[in-house]
Amino acid sequence: MKALVLAGGTGTRLRPITHTAAKQLVPVANKPVLYYGIESIVAAGITEIGVVVGGTAAEIRSALGDGRRFGARITYLPQAAPLGLAHAVRIARGWLGDDDFVMYLGDNFIVGGITGLVDEFRRERPDAHILTTKVADPTLFGVAELGPDGQVLAVQEKPENPRSDHAVAGVYLFTPAVHEAVAGIEPSCRGELEITDAIQWLIDSGRSVRATTITGYWKDTGNAEDMLEVNRVILAGIEPAVEGLVDDASRITGRVHVEAGARIEGSRITGPAIIGEGTLIKNSVIGPGTSIAANCRISESEVESSIILEGARIQNTGRITDSLTGRSVHIIGDGRTSHTRRLLLGDHSKIHIAS
Incomplete structure (x- = not known):
């Protein structure tokens, strides 16, 4: 057959x-x-x-x-x-x-x-x-x-x-x-x-x-x-594992897989979620229902129920939810917004979020 x-x-x-x-x-x-x-x-x-x-x-x-x-x-x-x-x-x-x-x-x-x-x-x-x-x-x-x-x-x-x-x-x-x-x-x-x-x-x-x-x-x-x-369905069944580095100021809750080479600093990750190899999460809140691919940088931001593809940069954006972003996307905010954003972005997109 x-x-x-x-x-x-x-x-x-x-x-x-x-x-x-x-x-x-x-x-x-x-x-x-x-x-x-x-x-x-x-x-x-x-x-x-x-x-x-x-x-x-x-x-x-x-x-x-x-x-x-x-x-x-x-x-x-x-x-x-x-x-x-x-x-x-x-x-x-x-x-x-x-x-x-x-x-x-x-x-x-x-x-x-x-x-x-x-x-x-x-x-x-x-x-x-x-x-x-x-x-x-x-x-x-x-x-x-x-x-x-x-x-x-x-x-x-x-x-x-x-x-x-x-x-x-x-x-x-x-x-x-x-x-x-x-x-x-x-x-x-x-x-x-x-x-x-x-x-x-x-x-x-x-x-x-x-x-x-x-x-x-x-x-x-x-x-x-x-x-x-x-993505949410698959994540609900993942085996939790911490293969990367999580500092003492961070908190991991639920089914979370932190892949080898990833770093979590001063952040909260709520499962189900997966953090790809080589990714840095700093002073941010991630999950639940979120996949972050390899070699991303997320700082001073919240990302929930989303798929973030390889090489993305997300900085000072406030809350992003129900979003799908392509490879090497760069999203930057002014850190003052209280709004929730929902995004669908192709590869190499650059977007500035203002309050």
Whole structure:
């Protein structure tokens, strides 16, 4: 069995971060979200992984390499334009051959991984097996109508009048039958080959399509709010550790990981939180729900429920919350503001906060 990981999307909902970085590599709890997906695939016993890449191919290749660091072998499959999930299956046809495969969207996050889902597929081997989860607004997703035995009766892509509240999550398992389905569909009104149309083709052709509904946590990290939520979820499970230096004037409370080479001086860190290697936190308040990446400098400031990427400088800013800042961002204040700021900043941004 192989895995097909989609990492070619442009991440328009995460701009300006994704003007200079692949959305799949934005870190949560100081690790790129794509890594969690690769790790869950390998944990399920799948080590042959094809990664579909687009305009950020060089960055994805640099981050993943040949896959050895994950215990896998990675093959890169270029996609000239993001023309739909079924189009990704089409361009991967030669590499996939006649193997069963799991398709995993690289910006999705599932607590607990996919081992159980893969094992279920291997036992029963329907022509397709999808993962669904109940959502408040199914019009934003592909939607599955399910029978009482878990059989999928119909699927629709972002319907105006959904027939269920079961969204199709970003994990799909297929036998080679899906290739006939992909060949048999036409582009949708969006100009894309929709995987939901291919699944519906299988259903209409009398093929077996089943679903597993997850009750645990799943999130498409396509926007800043979702990214921050996933960050909080992951941080809630980190093992506390102090590998760096914390002076006597500082206080660490709750699940906090201070990485090697980090220094905490005269500050309060409230978990869950992670402080990256080489980072200096001075006379500041950090957390809860905050990830500070490597080689940052934060002084005379408060940062809560935020993701701060590598090399950031935050000085005299007052309180920053629910924020996502890019690499080498420089935020400086006059130290007199009592307002709370919420920021979304791309790499190398410079901003002055006045009272």
